[in-house]
Amino acid sequence: MTEVLLEAKGLGKRYAFGETFVDALANVDFSLQTGELVVVLGPSGSGKSTFLNILGTLDRPTVGTLNYKNELMTEKTDEELCAFRREKVGLVFQFYNLIPSLTALENVQLIESHGESAMSSEDALRRLNLWERRNHFPSELSGGEQQRVAIARAIVKKPALLLCDEPTGALDVSTGVVVLQAIEEVHHDFGVSVMLITHNVMIAGIADRVIHMSGGKITSIEKNLKHMLARDLQW
Numbered sequence: 692m693t694e695v696l697l698e699a700k701g702l703g704k705r706y707a708f709g710e711t712f713v714d715a716l717a718n719v720d721f722s723l724q725t726g727e728l729v730v731v732l733g734p735s736g737s738g739k740s741t742f743l744n745i746l747g748t749l750d751r752p753t754v755g756t757l758n759y760k761n762e763l764m765t766e767k768t769d770e771e772l773c774a775f776r777r778e779k780v781g782l783v784f785q786f787y788n789l790i791p792s793l794t795a796l797e798n799v800q801l802i803e804s805h806g807e808s809a810m811s812s813e814d815a816l817r818r819l820n821l822w823e824r825r826n827h828f829p830s831e832l833s834g835g836e837q838q839r840v841a842i843a844r845a846i847v848k849k850p851a852l853l854l855c856d857e858p859t860g861a862l863d864v865s866t867g868v869v870v871l872q873a874i875e876e877v878h879h880d881f882g883v884s885v886m887l888i889t890h891n892v893m894i895a896g897i898a899d900r901v902i903h904m905s906g907g908k909i910t911s912i913e914k915n916l917k918h919m920l921a922r923d924l925q926w
């Protein structure tokens with residue numbers, strides 16, 4: 692039986708500028724199941740990043756509630772949310788966000804040293820086929836390798852939730868596929884729930900469910916019956 696990991700109800704995020712405002716997110720209800728891979732599609736400005744950031748507790752909604760299992764996250768303090776993210780949430784962004792003065796290994800070890808890590812940095816880098824590159828600095832790695840280091844860093848604590856915001860947005864197609872395969876593999880092997888934002892409709896092929904967003908709203912959610920592996924995606 693599947694378990695609900697995250698449950699969002701009536702989420703809204705409003706940015707006010709004097710007299711005017713933008714509803715980046717409006718009245719969004721959504722449940723993420725444990726072990727599910729969900730792809731979020733929508734044009735630029737449709738609220739995808741705002742939605743993901745609120746689900747990951749990086750940002751707070753203006754209205755609405757977010758539950759993680761049975762805990763009401765929207766009532767927690769900033770310190771509690773920080774501890775929650777450190778333990779449970781892995782983040783992967785379009786532009787890797789690696790520390791340039793640290794090697795690949797040191798970038799991952801930085802997270803490992805933050806607390807109870809569920810695997811060693813060596814295991815995480817080996818899993819991403821990067822052990823031979825461990826002593827390279829980000830500037831000495833290709834974009835795809837840097838993104839794989841970012842994934843190793845995100846998974847070293849075996850997060851319950853992996854949030855990926857345009858993880859292949861800066862990569863060419865074949866490198867993007869390798870990165871998607873890495874995400875797919877950690878999703879499969881650890882049963883980690885994944886939310887992945889993309890502009891690329893083809894990538895939706897790897898999802899269990901696909902969310903379409905427009906104007907700060909979820910316009911539809913579909914089950915992906917033609918579930919594919921990243922390596923079989925047709926670009």
Ligand code: ADP
Nearest residue numbers: 706713715733734735736737738739740741742
């Ligand atoms: P997407 O990820 O789909 O491109 P975003 O969630 O980044 O969309 O943005 C949704 C809307 O909210 C856009 O109109 C954007 O300009 C606005 N927005 C996002 N973040 C901020 C912010 N910090 N301040 C003001 N407006 C914002």
